[in-house]
Amino acid sequence: MLKLSKKYLVWSAVIAAVLFLIVQVACDLYLPTVTANIIDNGVAKNNIGYIWSEGFKMLFVAMVGVLAAAGNIYFAATQSQKMGKKIRSAMYRKIMYLSDQDLDKFGDASLITRNTNDVVQIQNVMIQVLRMMFMSPIMLVGAISLAFVKSPRLTIVFFVSLVVLAIVVVIIMSFAGPLFKKLQSKTDKLNLIFREGLTGVRVIRAFNRDAYEQNRFDHQNRNYAKNGIKVFMIVSLMFPVMTLILSGTNVGIVWFGAKMISHNALAVGNLVAFMTYATQILISFMMLSFMFVFIPRASASAKRINEVLEVEPSIKDPKDDHERNIADNETSLSFEHVDFKYGQEDHLALKDINFSANRGQTVAIIGETGSGKSSLVNLVPRLYDVTNGEIKLNGVSIQKISQAELHRNISITQQKAVLFTGTIRENMQYGNENATDDEIWHSLQVAKADEFVNDEIGGLDAPVEQNGSNFSGGQKQRLVIARTILKNAAVYIFDDSFSALDFKTDAELRMALNKDSKIKNAITLIVAQRISTVANADLILVLQDGKLVGSGTHDELVDNNSVYRAILDSQLKKGGANNG
Ligand SMILES: Nc1ncnc2c1ncn2[C@@H]1O[C@H](COP(=O)(O)OP(=O)(O)OP(=O)(O)O)[C@@H](O)[C@H]1O
Known part of the structure; x- marks a missing residue:
């Protein structure tokens, strides 16, 4: 937590909070002495004038104390809120820069809990630290010293307490410390199940798994609540015990004090x-001890936040940042002996992949499910880094090009169509901020999306809801294809983007794509x-099991590649069966 405080607290505001606090504590400590003076020198001696003057002094000191407390609370509250704001921003910024590989290590649910x-x-x-943490020790030392001055013998009573x-x-x-830490990891698990249930609600209903999922959630929820009840029961024990000790101390002081007075x-x-000093001392001590319960809990949170903030992105920019303008050169893309495996997995998802393509060419990647098609195209924008070998764009290893420059030159449609809340226009301009309405309409036409983005739904101003939920799967696919085409790039990647389209639309869309001037001048990778x-x-x-088992044109592969022929045969049979 110290690390986060150093980085995100404004020290001048912290100093102001502490200064106000010192004034408040000084006032609180001075008041009992004024009371003692009023009783001993005013009431006992029937000196009304003294009582009035000390009474005004008391009122003034109390008011200064209240104002100082307000000042302290203002700085403590604003600083803690601002610190939270800065941490959330820093986490979000960090997450934006992490690769899929880095994000996989935490998991979505845990990242949300952390943020x-x-x-x-x-x-x-x-906020407690900026109040209690500083106030309690000052109060403790001040009150003990003043109480000692008043009566060294009575001080022994509260030392025992x-x-x-x-x-x-x-x-x-x-007992409470470890349970507080457990509470955090249980929150993660609860969020994970909740999130899965939320995103998979349609699947859950379709498979009649409502009861199963409800049970799974209830089990985790019970677990969380049980832990919470246990920890708060233990902590709440503190209150009666403290009250008992406080009352016992007062009885002891009155007992011995009365004897001393006699x-x-x-x-x-x-x-x-x-x-009064005894009460102040014990309450300060109580507050301080609460801090010892809450600080370890917050430290566990700080550790989890620091884990995210300090994670080294596995994909880094080159030190001598090559800001090459790739688009101006003759575009070429090559894979040279590329091996790839995911994180700590043992097996290679891609083995010794070699191919090259030039401007204007379309490279298609085909293979059975899990053969490595998406893994291959994801390596081009460096969503993951190769394990061995090299990928070159215009003859330059992509690891030697800054990621910003690389991403400027690549436009990708991933397998899962992702749209953002906003309008169609805003979604389209995601990769090309300056695109005009005409250009957007052209992309929508190429992607066959103009058929449903019409005046009836509001044209380019039509709303897009969270995850594009107001569009069908095929419509979402077409919108993201349009967004991909709208961006000016040297390499266009379509990862299984046509699978949600019917055969006719698929054929029409590809024909329109082939005619598009941007696509004609770029390299296109199509996973299908x-x-x-x-x-x-x-x-x-x-591709088969991560290996390149054939490459060439359709006719060449039909003639001499058994895997390709097998895929073709199975699809012809399926087509026949469907037709028949
Ligand atoms: N994030 C990941 N972590 C670990 N292994 C993964 C990950 N993503 C994919 N894999 C594994 O890598 C292999 C290749 O997966 P990939 O997604 O590239 O296949 P694919 O050919 O695109 O499949 P599909 O046609 O179903 O999309 C599979 O064995 C898969 O289990």
Whole structure:
């Protein structure tokens, strides 16, 4: 937590909060002495004038104390909120720069918990730190010193109480601390199940798994609640124990104080002041001990936040950032002996892949499910890095090109169509901010999306809801294809983008794509399942179990590649069966 505080707190505001606090504590500590003076020198001696003057002094000191407390609360509250805001921004920025490989390590649910719950923990503790954490020690030292001055002998009474209190706090903390940490990981699991249920709600209903999923959630929810009840039960034990100790201390002080008064060893006013100091001391100690419960909890949150903030992106920019203008050169793309495996997996998802393509060419990748098609195209924009070998764009290894420059030159449609909340125009301009309405309409026409983006739904101003949920699967696919085409790029990648389209639309869309001037001047990579989608490509790569088992044109592969022929035969049979 120290690391986060150093980075995200404004120290001038922290100093202001502490200064206000010192004034507040000084006022609080001075008031019992004024009370003692009023009793011993005013009431006991029937000196009304003294009572009035000390009374005004008391009022003034109390008002200064209240104003100082307000000042402290203002700085403590604003600083803790601002710190939370800065941490959330930093986490979001970091997540945006992490590769899929880095994000896989945390998981979506955990990242959401870290950016919400964990940050709130830190905010809550920070406001307490800026108040209690500083106030309690100052109050403790001040009150003990002043109480000692009033009566060294009576001080022994609350020293005994302090020792008892310390033992109680240590016992309670040793039980509560680990349970607080567990609560965090249980929140992660609860969020994970909730999120899965939310995104998969249609599948759950379709498979009649409502009861199963409800049980799974209830089990985790119960688990979480049980842990929560346990930890708060333990912590709530603190209150009655503290009250008992506080009352016991007061009884002890009055008992011994009364004896001292009867022997003229203590004035009545001083006994009253002493009791106030004793209460201040024990309450400060209680507050301090609460901090010892909450700080470890917030430290666990800080650790989880730091894990994200400090993770080294596995995909880095080259040190001598090559800002090459790739688009101006003769475009070429080559894979040279590329091997690839995911994270800690043992097996290679891609083995010794070699091919090259030039401007204007279309390379299609075909193969059975899990053969490595998506893995191959994801390596081009460096969503993952190769394990061995090299990928070159215009003869330059992509690892030697800055990611910003690389991404400027690549336009990709991924397997899952992702749209953002906003309008069609905003979604289209995602890769080309300056695109005019005419250009957008042209892309929509090429992608066959102009058929449903019409005046009836509001044209380019039609709303797009969360995840594009107001469009069908095929419509979403066409919109993301249009967005991909609208961007000016040297390499266009369509990862299984045509699978949600019917055969007729698929054929029409590819024909329109082939005629598009941007596509004609670029390299196009198409991942597909259907032979009909890839048949016209300049180069077809056939993948099987991560290996390139064939490459060439459709006719060449039909003649001499058994895997390709097998795919073709199975699709012809299926087509026949469907037709028949
Ligand atoms: N994030 C990941 N972590 C670990 N392994 C993965 C990951 N993504 C894919 N794989 C594995 O890599 C292999 C290739 O997967 P890939 O998604 O590239 O296949 P694909 O040919 O595109 O399949 P499909 O046609 O079903 O989309 C598979 O064995 C898959 O299980």
